[in-house]
Amino acid sequence: xxxxxxxxxxxxxxxxxxxxxxxxxxxxxxxxxxxxxxxxxxxxxxxxxxxxxxxxxxxxxxxxxxxxxxxxxxxxxxxxxxxxxxxxxxxxxxxxxxxxxxxxxxxxxxxxxxxxxxxxxxxxxxxxxxxxxxxxxxxxxxxxxxxxxxxxxxxxxxxxxxxxxxxxxxxxxxxxxxxxxxxxxxxxxxxxxxxxxxxxxxxxxxxxxxxxxxxxxxxxxxxxxxxxxxxxxxxxxxxxxxxxxx
Amino acid sequence: xxxxxxxxxxxxxxxxxxxxxxxxxxxxxxxxxxxxxxxxxxxxxxxxxxxxxxxxxxxxxxxxxxxxxxxxxxxxxxxxxxxxxxxxxxxxxxxxxxxxxxxxxxxxxxxxxxxxxxxxxxxxxxxxxxxxxxxxxxxxxxxxxxxxxxxxxxxxxxxxxxxxxxxxxxxxxxxxxxxxxxxxxxxxxxxxxxxxxxxxxxxxxxxxxxxxxxxxxxxxxxxxxxxxxxxxxxxxxxxxxxxxxx
DNA sequence: TTGGAGTCTGTGATTTCCCTGAGAAACGCA
DNA sequence: TGCGTTTCTCAGGGAAATCACAGACTCCAA
Numbered sequence: 001x002x003x004x005x006x007x008x009x010x011x012x013x014x015x016x017x018x019x020x021x022x023x024x025x026x027x028x029x030x031x032x033x034x035x036x037x038x039x040x041x042x043x044x045x046x047x048x049x050x051x052x053x054x055x056x057x058x059x060x061x062x063x064x065x066x067x068x069x070x071x072x073x074x075x076x077x078x079x080x081x082x083x084x085x086x087x088x089x090x091x092x093x094x095x096x097x098x099x100x101x102x103x104x105x106x107x108x109x110x111x112x113x114x115x116x117x118x119x120x121x122x123x124x125x126x127x128x129x130x131x132x133x134x135x136x137x138x139x140x141x142x143x144x145x146x147x148x149x150x151x152x153x154x155x156x157x158x159x160x161x162x163x164x165x166x167x168x169x170x171x172x173x174x175x176x177x178x179x180x181x182x183x184x185x186x187x188x189x190x191x192x193x194x195x196x197x198x199x200x201x202x203x204x205x206x207x208x209x210x211x212x213x214x215x216x217x218x219x220x221x222x223x224x225x226x227x228x229x230x231x232x233x234x235x236x237x238x239x240x241x242x243x244x245x246x
Numbered sequence: 247x248x249x250x251x252x253x254x255x256x257x258x259x260x261x262x263x264x265x266x267x268x269x270x271x272x273x274x275x276x277x278x279x280x281x282x283x284x285x286x287x288x289x290x291x292x293x294x295x296x297x298x299x300x301x302x303x304x305x306x307x308x309x310x311x312x313x314x315x316x317x318x319x320x321x322x323x324x325x326x327x328x329x330x331x332x333x334x335x336x337x338x339x340x341x342x343x344x345x346x347x348x349x350x351x352x353x354x355x356x357x358x359x360x361x362x363x364x365x366x367x368x369x370x371x372x373x374x375x376x377x378x379x380x381x382x383x384x385x386x387x388x389x390x391x392x393x394x395x396x397x398x399x400x401x402x403x404x405x406x407x408x409x410x411x412x413x414x415x416x417x418x419x420x421x422x423x424x425x426x427x428x429x430x431x432x433x434x435x436x437x438x439x440x441x442x443x444x445x446x447x448x449x450x451x452x453x454x455x456x457x458x459x460x461x462x463x464x465x466x467x468x469x470x471x472x473x474x475x476x477x478x479x480x481x482x483x484x485x486x487x488x489x490x491x492x
Numbered sequence: 493t494t495g496g497a498g499t500c501t502g503t504g505a506t507t508t509c510c511c512t513g514a515g516a517a518a519c520g521c522a
Numbered sequence: 523t524g525c526g527t528t529t530c531t532c533a534g535g536g537a538a539a540t541c542a543c544a545g546a547c548t549c550c551a552a
Contacts, residue, residue, distance in 0.1 A: 083279065091286065112370055112444040113283025160434045160488070161480050173539055174482035210499085211541060217501060235498065235549070419528060456510085457530060463511060481509065481538070 012042075012135055014065065020135060023064040024048040025055040025081070026097065027074050034203060035068060038124040039131070052076030056084045063089065066135050068127070070097045093134035095127065114138070121202040125178050129158060149184045152230060152243030154223065156184055163223075170222050175200070179215050180223070183231070183241040192238035258288070258381060260311065266381055269310040270294040271301040271327070272343065273320050280449060281314060284370045285377070298322030302330045309335065312381050314373070316343040328356070339380035341373070360384070367448040371424050375404060395430040398476060398489030400469065402430055416468050421446070425461050426469070429477070429487040438484035458485075 012020050022044050026032045032048040039046050047062045049055040052073045059067065067085060071078035082094065096110050096117035110117045114137060116130050136147070147158040153166045161177060163170045172180060178200050183191065193212045197205065216239055220231055228244035258266050268290050270281045278294040285292050293308045295301040298319045305313065313331060317324035328340065342356065342363035357363055360383065362376050382393065393405040399412045407423060409416045418426065424446045429437065439458045443451065462485055466477055474490035 083275075086279065086283075090282075109280060109444055109449060111438070111441045112280060112449075114287035115283070117440070159436065160486060161436050161483055162434075175540070207540095208542065210543095213499060214501080214541075217499095220500095233499070421529070453530065454532085456532095459510060460512080460530075466511095479510075 012044075012132060019043055019045045020066070021045045021047070021062060021064040022066050022068065022131065023055065023058055023062055024068045025050075025052075025073070026068075026070040027051060027072070028070075031070070031097075034124070035127065038128060038199070042128060042132075052081040052084075055081055056088070059085050059092075060088050064092060066131055066138070067092055067094045068097065068131070069094050072099065091138065093138045095131055095134060097122070121204040123178065123202045124199045125182050129181065133158065149181065151184050151187045151241055152245065154184070154230060154241075156181060165223055165227070172219075172222065175215060176218055176222070179212075180219055183239070186240075188240060188242045190234050190238045190240045195238065258290075258378060266290045266312070267308060267310040268292055268377065269301065269304055269308055269313045271296075271298075271314065271319070272316040273297060273318070274316075277316070277343075280370070281373065284374060284445075288374060288378075298327040298330075301327055302334070305331050305338075306334050310338060312377055312384070313338055313340045314343065314377070315340050318345065337384065339384045341376055341380060343368070367450040369424060369446055369448045371428050371445045375427065379404065395427065397430050397433045397487055398491065400430070400476060400487075402427060411469055411473070418465075418468065421461060422464055422468070425458075426465055426487075429485070432486075434486060434488045436480050436484045436486045441484070 014020055020043075022039055024032050024035045024039070024046060025048070026035070027050050029050065032050070036046045036048055047058050047064070049058045052075050055067075055069070055073075058064075069078060069081060069085075073081065078096065085092065085094070094115045096115065098110075098117055098119050100119045100121070114134070116134055118126055118130060133147070149156045149158070154163075155165075156163045156177075158181070163172055163177070163180065179196065182196065182200050193209055196212050197209060201211070216231060216233075220229070224231055230244050231239060231241050233239055260266055266289075268285055270278050270285070270292060271294070272278045272281070273296050275296065278296070282292045282294055293304050293310070295304045298321050301313075301315070301319075304310075315324065315327060315331075319327065324342070331338065331340070340356075340361045342361065344363055344365050346365045346367075360380075362380055364372055364376060379393070393403060395402045395404065400409075401411075402409045402423075404427065407418075409418055409423070409426065425442065428442060428446050439455050442458050443455060447457070462477060462479075466475070470477055476490050477485060477487050479485055
């Protein structure tokens with residue numbers, strides 16, 4: 001099921017209308033806090049654990065609809081945690097967090113069952129998007145929930161990564177795509193450059209804040225070029241996207 | 247019966263509309279877990295057993311539509327298990343798992359009755375495809391439902407392994423065929439290299455991720471050569487297949 | 493009208509990612 | 523056993539994407 005909040009954001013809900021529950025497992029507290037905040041912002045109910053023991057325990061009580069699981073935990077191997085989780089909750093989808101430089105064969109098999117993974121350092125938008133995908137496909141949320149975002153005559157398909165405006169296909173790079181997705185998931189709402197940087201770029205990004213300006217300018221060239229603009233600047237505040245007509 | 251899920255994937259169902267039931271029997275827990283995950287993702291109901299005793303027991307209660315049976319079990323010979331299974335469920339199709347170097351003729355005799363086998367280490371796509379075939383032919387699923395995948399003017403016959411585009415027959419190697427099947431079972435959907443590796447290559451493959459790139463390049467030569475391309479790269483995300491027209 | 497803060501965008505360096513040729517090793521079949 | 527086929531590794535080339543930098547531009551207030 002989906003509902004639309006007063007701010008115009010679309011939320012995933014469980015079939016009975018209650019909020020989606022997600023368990024976050026990582027031993028670095030800064031990571032669990034970062035994730036908890038971002039996922040609560042999605043309207044989800046979050047519980048977190050710092051080790052394998054706690055994860056298994058929490059899963060049993062909390063019965064989450066999805067789990068975010070770091071593969072490097074102090075007390076147990078990630079796969080062992082997975083096995084224990086699956087004993088209690090056979091169908092729960094899992095989003096694995098792995099280190100970028102981890103040996104590739106440790107990653108093997110993680111997507112086999114419909115699970116998914118992201119590498120550290122990740123961007124919050126990426127984690128949220130993949131979690132939404134997992135929850136959608138696992139059927140914890142109503143099956144009807146679409147993978148297509150629409151604002152005015154602009155559409156973005158999260159499965160095929162296709163974007164089009166007024167019927168014309170638009171090719172976007174990975175970063176442009178993530179930025180546009182963030183804007184379109186928050187239509188008619190001003191997003192500050194800091195917010196955008198926090199959500200779309202990975203958490204260890206150390207560069208200049210004006211990459212946001214740069215990528216907004218790229219997007220405008222591709223999306224607004226020669227048309228009624230949809231991306232607007234609120235000087236001193238940030239950017240927002242809205243249908244061209246209004 | 248088949249239904250098409252919102253993601254566009256086609257699911258097998260039983261004549262009464264309930265999910266297909268599969269019993270998985272293997273003494274290695276990592277194998278039963280891997281298979282359970284992958285088969286659940288097909289929308290099937292899974293039960294697993296770790297030895298012959300448990301298998302017979304589970305089959306009696308669970309009444310599966312198909313069984314995946316490792317030939318090397320700790321307590322009983324594979325043939326003995328098969329005999330006992332057949333006493334309770336005379337018509338249930340069985341997919342045997344055998345070691346690579348197993349005596350081939352013993353297996354060959356078994357498959358005469360409409361059963362099938364795969365050798366370890368297997369790829370998940372192969373197991374799923376063969377199970378689908380068994381279930382389809384056994385009539386547990388409603389129809390002689392399609393064994394032909396179609397995307398645009400490209401067709402792939404899962405029974406005969408014939409592939410053609412626009413009427414021209416195309417010869418593919420085994421790996422190319424599996425890769426194309428996976429793509430065509432998920433049309434218009436970006437599949438990451440990790441996902442492809444996990445499904446199409448066998449679970450113990452420890453090689454470089456760029457075999458995927460390599461085989462995509464082989465497929466392009468055979469399928470897209472001199473035509474409107476159907477296989478597309480989404481840089482930094484993966485690959486997808488879609489009809490040439492759109 | 494002017495100055496400054498904030499924003500936009502052209503240029504190019506760097507990095508990342510993807511493609512493909514060549515050849516080694518493994519396989520399958522006669 | 524020997525030969526053709528298939529699978530896979532390795533490495534080079536090239537294209538695309540990312541980002542820093544800097545100068546141009548815009549808006550607003552004094």
